[in-house]
Amino acid sequence: MPLIELDGVRKSYNLGRPNEAEVLHGVSFKIGTGEFAALIGPSGSGKSTLLNIIGLLEPMTAGSYTIQGEPVAGLDDSGLTLRRRAALGFVFQFHHLLPAFTALENVTLPALMRDGSVSAAQREHARAVLAAMGLGEAMAKRPGELSGGMQQRVAIARALVMQPPLVLADEPTGNLDRASSDEVFALMRRMHAELNTSFLIVTHDPRLAERCDRIIELVDGRVESDERPVKTPA
Amino acid sequence: MRFLREGRMQTLLIIVGVAAGVAVVAYISALISGLQSNTLEKTLGAQAHVTVSAQDDVVVAPGRPASGATTLAQTQPRAQRPRSIPSWAALVPVLEALPEVAAVSPMVAGAGLALRGEASKSIALVGVDLDRYDRIVHLRSKVVDGVARLGPGEGIIGRDLAVDLGVRVGDRVSIVTGNVGDSLRVTALVDLGVRELNRRTVIVPLRAAQSLVGLPGGATNLDLALVDVWAAQRLADDLAQRYPYKVESWQQANAQLVSALNAQSVSTGLIRGVVMVVVILGIASVLVVSVVQKRREIGILRAMGATRGQILRVFLLQGAIVGALGSMLGVLLAVVLIWAFTSFVRGSDGLPLFSITLAPALALRIAAVATLCGVLAAVAPARRAAALDPAQAIRM
Numbered sequence: 098m099p100l101i102e103l104d105g106v107r108k109s110y111n112l113g114r115p116n117e118a119e120v121l122h123g124v125s126f127k128i129g130t131g132e133f134a135a136l137i138g139p140s141g142s143g144k145s146t147l148l149n150i151i152g153l154l155e156p157m158t159a160g161s162y163t164i165q166g167e168p169v170a171g172l173d174d175s176g177l178t179l180r181r182r183a184a185l186g187f188v189f190q191f192h193h194l195l196p197a198f199t200a201l202e203n204v205t206l207p208a209l210m211r212d213g214s215v216s217a218a219q220r221e222h223a224r225a226v227l228a229a230m231g232l233g234e235a236m237a238k239r240p241g242e243l244s245g246g247m248q249q250r251v252a253i254a255r256a257l258v259m260q261p262p263l264v265l266a267d268e269p270t271g272n273l274d275r276a277s278s279d280e281v282f283a284l285m286r287r288m289h290a291e292l293n294t295s296f297l298i299v300t301h302d303p304r305l306a307e308r309c310d311r312i313i314e315l316v317d318g319r320v321e322s323d324e325r326p327v328k329t330p331a
Numbered sequence: 332m333r334f335l336r337e338g339r340m341q342t343l344l345i346i347v348g349v350a351a352g353v354a355v356v357a358y359i360s361a362l363i364s365g366l367q368s369n370t371l372e373k374t375l376g377a378q379a380h381v382t383v384s385a386q387d388d389v390v391v392a393p394g395r396p397a398s399g400a401t402t403l404a405q406t407q408p409r410a411q412r413p414r415s416i417p418s419w420a421a422l423v424p425v426l427e428a429l430p431e432v433a434a435v436s437p438m439v440a441g442a443g444l445a446l447r448g449e450a451s452k453s454i455a456l457v458g459v460d461l462d463r464y465d466r467i468v469h470l471r472s473k474v475v476d477g478v479a480r481l482g483p484g485e486g487i488i489g490r491d492l493a494v495d496l497g498v499r500v501g502d503r504v505s506i507v508t509g510n511v512g513d514s515l516r517v518t519a520l521v522d523l524g525v526r527e528l529n530r531r532t533v534i535v536p537l538r539a540a541q542s543l544v545g546l547p548g549g550a551t552n553l554d555l556a557l558v559d560v561w562a563a564q565r566l567a568d569d570l571a572q573r574y575p576y577k578v579e580s581w582q583q584a585n586a587q588l589v590s591a592l593n594a595q596s597v598s599t600g601l602i603r604g605v606v607m608v609v610v611i612l613g614i615a616s617v618l619v620v621s622v623v624q625k626r627r628e629i630g631i632l633r634a635m636g637a638t639r640g641q642i643l644r645v646f647l648l649q650g651a652i653v654g655a656l657g658s659m660l661g662v663l664l665a666v667v668l669i670w671a672f673t674s675f676v677r678g679s680d681g682l683p684l685f686s687i688t689l690a691p692a693l694a695l696r697i698a699a700v701a702t703l704c705g706v707l708a709a710v711a712p713a714r715r716a717a718a719l720d721p722a723q724a725i726r727m
Contacts (some may be wrong), residue, residue, distance in 0.1 A: 154634060154722040175638055182636035193631045193725065210636040255635070 098166050099127035100184075100262055100295055101151060106160035108146055108318075120146050121318045123160065130262060131293045133286065135306040138315035144299045145267055147315065151297065152185055152265050153177045165262070182211050186256030186294075190268035193252065194240040200227060200251045201236040207259045226254045230284060246277030250284060257288055266298040270305060282308065342653065345617040349657020350664055352610035353701045356603045357665035357689055360697065362672070363599045365687035367592055371560065374588060375581055377523040379436075379467050379554030380563045382584070383422070383570065384577045385414040413441050415549025416576060426555060431566050434466035434556040437537065441544035441551070443508035445488070445533055447496040454492065455531045456508060458540020467556045470521060470534070476500050477519035481536045486515035489529035493520050506533060508543045515539070607704055614653055614708035618646060622716045629716050630724025639717040646713030647706055654705020658698035665689055 108121040120143045128134060138144050149155035150162065153169060162169050164184050172180065186207075194203045204223040205215045212219075227236050230250045240248050249269060256264045266285070270278035282305050289296055298309065306312050307326060314322040416422065419437055426435045439458035444451050461481040465471050471479045475490050477500035486504065488496075498504055498517055505514050515535060523529055541547050557563055560581070567580035582589045622629070629642055666689060673683045 149722040152634065152722075154725070155720070175640075178633075178636060178638045181634070187634045189631075189725065193627065193634075195628055195631065206632070207635045210632065210641065 099129050100132075100165060102127045102161075102163045103151070104161045106147070106150060106162060107158045108143070108150060108155075109158045112158065119158075119318065121150075121157075124315070124318070124320055125160075126313055126320060126323055128263065128295055128297055130295060131289075132295045132297075132311060133289050133309050134295075134297050134311040134313060135309035136297060136299045136313050136315060137301070137303070137306045138321070140301075142315045143318040144315050148265050148267050148297070148299050152187060153181045182207070182259070184261055184263060186259065186261040186264040188249070188252050188256045188264060188266035188269045190271045194248055194255070196240050199237050199239055200232060200243065200254075203240070203251055204255045204258050206255060211259070223254070223258050226258050227251070229288075230254050244277070245273050246280055249273060249277070249281050253281065253284060253288070257292065257294065260292065261294065263295045263297065266296060268299055268301065270300070270302065278302070278305070341617055341621070345614055345653055346657045346660060348613045349610050349654060349701060349705070350660035352606045352613070353658045353661025353697060354664035354668060355606050356701075357662055357694060357697050358668045358672075359599055359602055360693060361665065361669055361687045361689045363595060364693075365685050367595065369685035370588070370592070373524045374585055375560060376473075377468055377525060377528055378581060378584065379552075380557040380560050380581050381555040381567050381570070382579050383416065383426070383553040383555065383574075384551060384579075385416045386575065386577050388412070388414070413439075413544050413546060413551055415546045415551060416553060419550040419553060422553065422574070426553065426570075429566070431557050431559065431562050432555055433558050434463065436460065436463035436467045436554045436556075437550035438464070438552040438554055439537060439540035439544050439546060439550055441508055441540065443506055443533075443543065445492065445496060446505040446507060447498055447502075450496050452492060452495050453531065454506070454533045455528075456506065456540055456543060457532060457534045458537045458544070459534060460537050464534075464554070467554045468523075473521040473523055474519045475522045477517070479521070480518040481534070482518075483536065483539070484513075484515055485518045485536070486539075487519045487521055487534040488517055489532040490520040490522050491526060491529035492531060492533070493517070495530065504533075506535070506543060509545065511543050511545065513539060513543055607700065610657075610701065611704045611708040614650055614705050615711060617653075618650060618709050618712035619715070621649070622646065622712045622719075625716075626719060626724040629719050630721045633719070633721035634725065642719075643713045643717040646716050647709045650705040650707075650709025650713070651702055652705070654702040654708075655698070657705070658701035661701065662689070662694045662698055665694075 104125045105123040106121055106125070107119060107123055109117055109119040111117045124147060136144050136148065146155065150157045164180055167180075169177065169180060194200075195206070198206070201220070201223055204227055205220055208215050208219040208223070224236060227233065230253065232247060232250055232254065235243055235247055235251070240251070243251065249272075253269070256266075264285075269285070270281050273281060285296055285298070286308070288294060298305070300306050311323070311325045313320060423435050423437060426432055436459060441456045443454050443456045445454045459481070461470070461479065465479075470487070479487055481487065486506075488498070488504065493499065496504060500517055500519060503514055503516050505512060521529075521532070521534075523532060535543070537550070541549055544551070557566065563580035564582050567578045567583070570576070571578040632642060669687050669689055672687060677683055
């Protein structure tokens with residue numbers, strides 16, 4: 098059973114108005130457990146919209162979408178929130194950490210949202226995840242005191258801390274210099290290998306896309322290609 | 332709390348705003364309540380809460396004329412004479428047994444003249460049993476000279492009347508009513524709080540007044556002091572229905588004062604309402620701005636798995652915290668204002684005009700209302716925050 102499956106997903110804005118615009122025209126693909134896939138395409142091709150639909154942050158207009166075999170159509174807001182908590186982690190382009198919280202508190206946020214409080218065990222687990230990201234010294238620091246690369250690593254730790262089967266990353270290295278970008282990408286690969294978590298990464302960077310196991314290209318709201326590059330052994 | 336700490340200046344400003352509102356409400360409430368109790372104390376300090384007296388003399392209407400007959404009739408109202416309450420001695424224990432009644436005092440009231448040398452002053456003659464009467468108007472506490480005592484041939488007079496007649500404690504004064512006269516020794520001078528009363532009041536033993544007014548064994552009034560002064564009207568209506576007597580409450584005797592007090596209470600209520608609305612609008616406007624400023628954070632929290640309910644609660648809690656902190660500060664501010672009033676605003680005699688205190692129960696009630704206002708003010712911004720589309724909020 099695939100982890101997620103999209104079938105004929107369509108998305109229109111301003112539905113029923115004169116300025117109605119369809120940005121996704123029947124997108125279909127599956128992501129399996131343990132996949133590391135890139136979603137590429139030119140600006141305006143609908144990548145972020147598709148990622149928001151997959152992340153249950155935005156509703157689709159038509160089509161079908163299932164997570165772990167369960168359709169999401171018909172779920173109300175709290176149903177969508179529960180699915181999101183259980184199955185998905187997010188990494189955004191601009192890290193989107195809460196500035197008033199320390200790195201550790203940011204990482205324990207999903208547990209706080211789910212359970213209403215953070216247990217000692219959850220805090221310990223968050224510390225371990227941060228330490229695995231090489232952020233052992235930065236746990237008590239606020240995002241403003243961390244470099245861009247470190248902030249993005251905290252964001253990855255936050256996405257992984259609840260051990261979701263799928264992490265959605267929207268241009269996770271788009272705001273970083275080349276060195277930091279490589280570092281963050283390498284970290285995601287390592288976590289993928291260690292935890293067998295699936296990743297779907299939206300990127301403009303062809304260099305990074307080529308290092309993924311699978312590349313889905315979206316052009317004008319349609320899947321133009323879906324390939325698995327043959328890797329040359331190092 | 333983190334959201335509040337993040338926008339420190341904004342939070343501080345709104346807490347100060349709430350505090351100012353709460354301080355105004357608490358101070359005005361304490362001031363008006365102090366003013367009203369002072370006015371009531373002065374008014375009721377010299378009169379009974381309920382007075383029972385005999386019905387007025389009325390002219391009985393002539394019989395119906397025979398059909399077709401023409402009659403000419405002119406009715407002259409009767410002049411009222413001092414009359415005793417029928418069976419008053421039996422009524423006293425009945426009234427004393429009522430739970431609302433704290434004390435009952437029989438009285439003989441009449442008019443007369445006080446004479447000393449060439450001075451002659453019209454007086455209001457009051458015949459009482461001193462111990463009973465003291466429980467109605469606390470006469471002993473109003474003594475400004477001498478010792479209150481009403482033995483045979485003794486009397487207590489208002490301090491302005493003493494000045495007019497040129498008498499001091501121990502001097503004798505002649506009292507004349509109609510054709511009857513008596514002489515009494517002044518045992519005390521009293522200040523009843525109202526100049527007109529001080530100019531006219533002569534208090535004598537009940538028996539002396541009965542003979543001066545010509546009502547042997549009688550009583551013109553029964554004065555009642557109540558446990559709760561505001562129960563007076565209800566009790567007066569009840570007694571008037573049950574007994575064939577004229578019963579008057581202090582509210583009926585002071586209708587204008589009651590209207591003024593009511594107007595004052597309504598005005599205070601309006602001021603309090605307006606201030607609370609301003610407080611609500613202040614908190615709401617700050618929280619609306621806060622929601623706009625924190626759209627992205629709200630979007631992130633939603634993406635991290637926060638439900639709409641959790642976002643709603645975050646902002647409602649912010650409103651409650653701002654309301655609670657503001658009201659605590661406001662109550663402290665009100666205490667300072669009250670202290671300033673009692674310390675610096677004084678009458679011509681150098682004493683505070685009247686005492687104001689902020690009762691803990693009132694302070695708690697105001698603080699609770701302000702906190703509730705904080706929550707109410709947060710409802711609209713919180714709903715707005717909860718309704719935010721997370722994808723759009725994150726994109727901002």
